[in-house]
Amino acid sequence: MEKVQQVYISQFPEYEGKEVLLKGWVANRRTTKNVVFVVFRDGTGFTQLVIDKQLAGEEAYKEADKLGLETAIEVKGKVVRDERQIGGFEVHVSEFKVIGESEDYPIAKKEHGIDFLLDHRHLWLRHRRPWATMRIRNEVVFAIHKFFQERGFLQLDAPIFTANACEGTTTLFETDFFGQPAYLSQSGQLYGEAMALACNKIYVFGPTFRAEKSKTRRHLAEFWMVEPEMAFYDLDMTMDLMEEFIKYLISQVLKNRQFELSLLERNTTILESSASKPYPRITYDEAVEIIKGTRKVNGRSSLDVLKEDLAKTQEEIKKLEAEEKSLEKQLGTPGLGEKKKARLQGQLGKVRERLHKLRERAKNIPLWIEQAENFPYGEDFGGAHETVLTRLFDTPIMVYKWPREIKAFYMKPFEDDPNFVKGVDMLAPEGYGEIIGGGERETDLNALLDQIKKHHLPEEAFQWYLDLRRYGSVPHSGFGLGLERFIAWMGGLHHVREAIPFPRYYGRLTP
Ligand code: 4AD
Ligand code: MG
Numbered sequence: 218m219e220k221v222q223q224v225y226i227s228q229f230p231e232y233e234g235k236e237v238l239l240k241g242w243v244a245n246r247r248t249t250k251n252v253v254f255v256v257f258r259d260g261t262g263f264t265q266l267v268i269d270k271q272l273a274g275e276e277a278y279k280e281a282d283k284l285g286l287e288t289a290i291e292v293k294g295k296v297v298r299d300e301r302q303i304g305g306f307e308v309h310v311s312e313f314k315v316i317g318e319s320e321d322y323p324i325a326k327k328e329h330g331i332d333f334l335l336d337h338r339h340l341w342l343r344h345r346r347p348w349a350t351m352r353i354r355n356e357v358v359f360a361i362h363k364f365f366q367e368r369g370f371l372q373l374d375a376p377i378f379t380a381n382a383c384e385g386t387t388t389l390f391e392t393d394f395f396g397q398p399a400y401l402s403q404s405g406q407l408y409g410e411a412m413a414l415a416c417n418k419i420y421v422f423g424p425t426f427r428a429e430k431s432k433t434r435r436h437l438a439e440f441w442m443v444e445p446e447m448a449f450y451d452l453d454m455t456m457d458l459m460e461e462f463i464k465y466l467i468s469q470v471l472k473n474r475q476f477e478l479s480l481l482e483r484n485t486t487i488l489e490s491s492a493s494k495p496y497p498r499i500t501y502d503e504a505v506e507i508i509k510g511t512r513k514v515n516g517r518s519s520l521d522v523l524k525e526d527l528a529k530t531q532e533e534i535k536k537l538e539a540e541e542k543s544l545e546k547q548l549g550t551p552g553l554g555e556k557k558k559a560r561l562q563g564q565l566g567k568v569r570e571r572l573h574k575l576r577e578r579a580k581n582i583p584l585w586i587e588q589a590e591n592f593p594y595g596e597d598f599g600g601a602h603e604t605v606l607t608r609l610f611d612t613p614i615m616v617y618k619w620p621r622e623i624k625a626f627y628m629k630p631f632e633d634d635p636n637f638v639k640g641v642d643m644l645a646p647e648g649y650g651e652i653i654g655g656g657e658r659e660t661d662l663n664a665l666l667d668q669i670k671k672h673h674l675p676e677e678a679f680q681w682y683l684d685l686r687r688y689g690s691v692p693h694s695g696f697g698l699g700l701e702r703f704i705a706w707m708g709g710l711h712h713v714r715e716a717i718p719f720p721r722y723y724g725r726l727t728p
Pocket of ligand 1: 699
């Protein structure tokens with residue numbers, strides 16, 4: 218090949234009209250009488266290659282027609298603007314050569330089920346949706362560091378092997394640490410507190426582990442958490458910081474990842490309001506009333522809103538069922554051309570996918586209403602309760618002042634209402650629920666000792682932590698954001714497992 222500059226798809230705007238060299242993979246291929254169209258990806262983006270008999274020659278056309286999915290190729294061609302194509306450009310190819318063969322690539326059909334895709338996660342990552350999601354993940358991680366670094370926080374790491382629990386003893390992964398039992402960290406918080414008393418404002422950012430034998434959309438066994446901890450911060454200052462932080466992350470995603478959001482077909486209306494509007498702060502007691510429908514928000518009760526949702530959902534199901542029938546009928550027409558058939562099948566697939574979601578919703582709403590009406594005061598919120606509660610808002614909300622009984626041992630009670638603690642959860646809208654847990658920490662040695670006993674925690678393992686209350690104890694606070702929960706919300710993903718490259722949860726340890 219004659220020498221031309223090697224570029225990435227992401228650089229195309231600078232190379233319009235120029236001959237370039239590209240290296241990447243065949244994501245898709247379609248052949249017509251005179252042209253092979255390849256959807257090509259190089260990891261930085263996707264673009265269409267046009268391999269035309271006229272320009273590339275008969276030989277190249279024939280070779281291109283044989284390219285298997287995910288064959289690695291090197292391509293020479295001209296970058297041409299075409300707004301209709303993915304990424305806004307296409308490449309008119311003059312030459313190409315194969316670098317790495319790929320035969321019978323396993324992920325070929327649109328209809329693969331989620332388990333098949335997860336079994337092939339090492340390959341599935343190359344596809345559009347996971348690719349877009351990983352780019353959003355990177356954006357969020359980068360924004361997290363920018364946010365804290367610009368505000369004078371130090372990033373410090375907590376150990377993964379720990380001798381003590383942080384978030385209760387029921388979700389501990391036990392391992393063998395040279396003959397001594399050790400647990401994989403559930404949270405870096407306790408160490409974060411020690412580091413905050415040394416360096417003032419710090420954040421811990423690393424993997425955390427919870428042995429949760431649940432297969433919900435929101436639970437992983439290994440997930441990443443970012444945990445700022447601030448000396449001399451109280452609950453209100455912490456809520457201010459949480460809100461500023463989340464708004465910043467959302468605005469960075471909206472600003473820099475529009476293309477990825479569009480690949481995920483994410484409707485960003487609520488993300489936009491969440492980047493600018495103030496987040497309501499409501500107490501646990503108020504939240505319970507809202508869930509039960511006895512307290513209105515902007516003149517509407519949660520139960521009314523759910524009933525409206527149900528009616529709307531049922532209406533849309535009817536419309537889509539009619540559409541499904543009509544598409545099926547059209548597909549049954551004899552002598553249908555290949556192209557038209559493929560298009561109709563594509564449409565039918567989309568309609569069925571949407572129908573599946575809506576039917577699920579129609580089934581769930583009555584259950585949510587029932588669970589909301591019967592919510593037992595004093596208990597923690599489940600996924601359904603959070604969905605009912607957040608449905609009334611178009612931003613995240615912060616629920617604070619929780620009953621002491623259901624929160625962790627380290628939380629500080631209100632001085633004037635000691636049955637409640639200064640904990641706060643941030644709940645995301647659109648059914649995503651809790652993304653942050655945090656609050657003000659107990660500072661008093663004896664009160665803490667008392668709680669450690671009440672929670673049946675081994676005092677011995679907490680002696681170092683208690684030292685923080687023996688030597689210069691000060692008010693301090695912090696919180697933890699579950700990275701995958703946040704990314705799932707940004708991308709509108711169905712399950713947190715799609716928000717991490719290689720998910721680990723009950724029932725999945727590979728690939
Ligand atoms: O509410 P959690 O348990 O709070 C803590 O761990 C505190 N020690 C944090 C702190 O104050 N420094 O967990 C914090 C967040 C949750 O709000 C949720 O977003 C996420 O971590 N999270 C999970 N994400 C995925 N899978 C799981 N099993 C999760 N458990 C918690
Ligand atoms: Mg929590």
